[in-house]
Amino acid sequence: MNAIARALAATFARIAEALVVVWLLASLVFFALRLLPGDPAALVLGDDASPVELARVRATLHLDLPLGAQYARFLRGLVTLDLGESLRRPGVSAMARVLESLGPTSALASVAVGLGAVMGIAAALLAVGPWLRPRARVWIERALVATSAMPLLAFAPVITYALAARARLVPLPGDPDAGIAGLLFASTLLSIPLAAHVGRVGRAALVDLGRAPFLVVARAKGASNLRVWLRHALPVASGPIVTVVATQLGALLGGAVVLERLFERAGLGTLILEAYASRDLPVLEGAVVAAGALFVASQAIAAALQAAIDPRVRA
Amino acid sequence: MRALPLALIAAVASIGALMLRAPERLDPVRSWCGPSASRPLGCGEGGVNLLAVVANAEVRGVVLAISVALIGFAIGTPLGAASALARGRLERFVLRACDLLQAFPTFLLALAVLSAVRAPTRFHMGAVFVLTAWAPFARLSLVQTRVLRDQAFVDAARALGAGRAMVLARHVLPNVLGVAAVQLGAEGAAVVVSEAALGFVGLGPRDGVSLGSVLDQGVAAMLRAPHVLFVGAACVFVTSAAMLLAGRAIEAKGG
Numbered sequence: 001m002n003a004i005a006r007a008l009a010a011t012f013a014r015i016a017e018a019l020v021v022v023w024l025l026a027s028l029v030f031f032a033l034r035l036l037p038g039d040p041a042a043l044v045l046g047d048d049a050s051p052v053e054l055a056r057v058r059a060t061l062h063l064d065l066p067l068g069a070q071y072a073r074f075l076r077g078l079v080t081l082d083l084g085e086s087l088r089r090p091g092v093s094a095m096a097r098v099l100e101s102l103g104p105t106s107a108l109a110s111v112a113v114g115l116g117a118v119m120g121i122a123a124a125l126l127a128v129g130p131w132l133r134p135r136a137r138v139w140i141e142r143a144l145v146a147t148s149a150m151p152l153l154a155f156a157p158v159i160t161y162a163l164a165a166r167a168r169l170v171p172l173p174g175d176p177d178a179g180i181a182g183l184l185f186a187s188t189l190l191s192i193p194l195a196a197h198v199g200r201v202g203r204a205a206l207v208d209l210g211r212a213p214f215l216v217v218a219r220a221k222g223a224s225n226l227r228v229w230l231r232h233a234l235p236v237a238s239g240p241i242v243t244v245v246a247t248q249l250g251a252l253l254g255g256a257v258v259l260e261r262l263f264e265r266a267g268l269g270t271l272i273l274e275a276y277a278s279r280d281l282p283v284l285e286g287a288v289v290a291a292g293a294l295f296v297a298s299q300a301i302a303a304a305l306q307a308a309i310d311p312r313v314r315a
Numbered sequence: 316m317r318a319l320p321l322a323l324i325a326a327v328a329s330i331g332a333l334m335l336r337a338p339e340r341l342d343p344v345r346s347w348c349g350p351s352a353s354r355p356l357g358c359g360e361g362g363v364n365l366l367a368v369v370a371n372a373e374v375r376g377v378v379l380a381i382s383v384a385l386i387g388f389a390i391g392t393p394l395g396a397a398s399a400l401a402r403g404r405l406e407r408f409v410l411r412a413c414d415l416l417q418a419f420p421t422f423l424l425a426l427a428v429l430s431a432v433r434a435p436t437r438f439h440m441g442a443v444f445v446l447t448a449w450a451p452f453a454r455l456s457l458v459q460t461r462v463l464r465d466q467a468f469v470d471a472a473r474a475l476g477a478g479r480a481m482v483l484a485r486h487v488l489p490n491v492l493g494v495a496a497v498q499l500g501a502e503g504a505a506v507v508v509s510e511a512a513l514g515f516v517g518l519g520p521r522d523g524v525s526l527g528s529v530l531d532q533g534v535a536a537m538l539r540a541p542h543v544l545f546v547g548a549a550c551v552f553v554t555s556a557a558m559l560l561a562g563r564a565i566e567a568k569g570g
Binding site: 017021025028029032033043149150151153154155157158160161164165172173246247248249250251253254257258261262269272273276277284288291292295299 | 427430431516517533534544552559
């Protein structure tokens with residue numbers, strides 16, 4: 001009974017914290033757009049807009065209300081998922097555009113997380129386990145260190161050039177029929193830095209376990225090498241692995257924006273950039289808050305996973 | 316020795332930037348033309364001299380990265396040490412804030428803030444990066460201070476009547492600086508990459524003198540003029556690697 005109450009309290013604290021983070025990000029966007037020098041309506045219309053037009057845009061964005069009233073409206077809009085109409089596509093609600101773009105970005109990011117975790121864990125196992133010769137294991141470790149220092153921004157365009165423009169193995173950037181191959185290629189690129197981080201942390205955790213008595217017992221009972229490492233060692237090392245995935249989620253989201261731009265894929269990043277370029281304020285606010293919420297939600301999932309796997313974290 | 320690559324890049328780029336002053340100058344006849352004797356790195360969109368663009372972008376990017384890393388260091392280290400000395404709620408709050416900020420998509424924050432600026436400059440970018448740059452330094456210094464705060468020399472200083480500020484400045488900070496400085500290289504490299512990434516997606520400085528805009532041009536002209544893409548990618552990689560290496564030099568000295 002006590003344990004359940006504590007678990008509930010911990011969950012509640014986590015949700016409250018997540019809400020606070022989203023609220024802070026939303027407020028930052030709201031006040032940055034309104035308090036920094038420069039009239040938002042002039043930002044939307046450009047410098048040579050007529051006063052009548054400026055007044056019209058101010059009225060649609062409710063910029064003529066006092067700041068407190070604007071803020072209250074904005075917060076209510078966030079809660080009710082109604083931030084008004086998109087300025088550039090009249091008749092379409094800003095939130096509809098944001099929700100529509102969440103799908104492709106979530107697909108890209110979740111495939112990348114899956115691929116990155118699998119590749120990273122495989123590399124870590126190979127670097128520690130008895131399958132390769134010691135020299136090959138050292139090379140895997142070096143490759144992991146080198147890859148984790150490699151910025152996605154530097155290698156993604158080069159690999160894309162080699163595989164798409166030269167070898168024609170994958171769809172070219174901007175290809176509207178890229179479909180599943182395009183998704184897979186983009187998420188593989190996105191997963192490489194994650195895999196390198198997972199591999200490094202996983203290797204370190206597994207090396208620490210290498211001589212642990214419970215693995216000796218498992219071996220003595222006649223378990224195969226594969227069974228010892230996968231069934232007995234890996235679950236114990238999974239705590240640090242989930243943690244490193246969680247800390248890389250923000251970078252992953254940033255990488256997703258870069259890759260959406262590189263491949264001209266639809267998604268949250270593309271929507272944010274488009275709304276930025278056309279000064280579509282309701283869409284911009286909604287999209288940034290949605291991206292923040294996506295980040296916070298995935299962090300919470302990672303924390304829950306960690307607690308489910310590792311009883312030491314639950315306390 | 317490990318700081319050598321960064322020093323070399325900075326020196327070569329500064330000389331290049333001094334000799335080739337107008338990186339924005341267009342020369343439409345030479346649009347997308349490959350490397351030649353007068354344009355060793357070739358030309359980009361509208362015939363800009365890539366060597367001039369890269370040299371200038373490199374100088375500005377490295378200056379930005381080093382300043383952001385140093386400002387983050389100067390804010391984060393004392394903050395982390397002070398909150399660990401204060402213990403209790405403040406300490407937990409700072410630690411949790413560091414957790415969140417370190418994992419937070421800096422990129423997203425930058426998009427949010429830069430969208431309110433009519434024409435983003437490197438100054439605006441630096442201001443946004445500083446918002447999160449202090450966190451890793453604060454965390455390192457907080458954790459190190461946790462070890463130091465119960466040691467005999469700190470107790471002795473307290474017993475001799477030193478106030479909290481005195482203990483912090485004279486006894487804790489000198490022992491924390493070296494530990495926190497280890498993060499400088501990683502932070503600098505992260506800023507180089509973030510700056511290029513913002514330029515790549517079109518949020519960079521308007522004059523296009525940024526490694527990111529070079530990459531953006533290169534991707535757009537991938538089939539016609541692949542050299543542009545290679546120049547941009549190589550510069551981003553080499554600069555961030557040099558920053559990381561220079562950070563290792565501090566580590567070797569301080570640790």
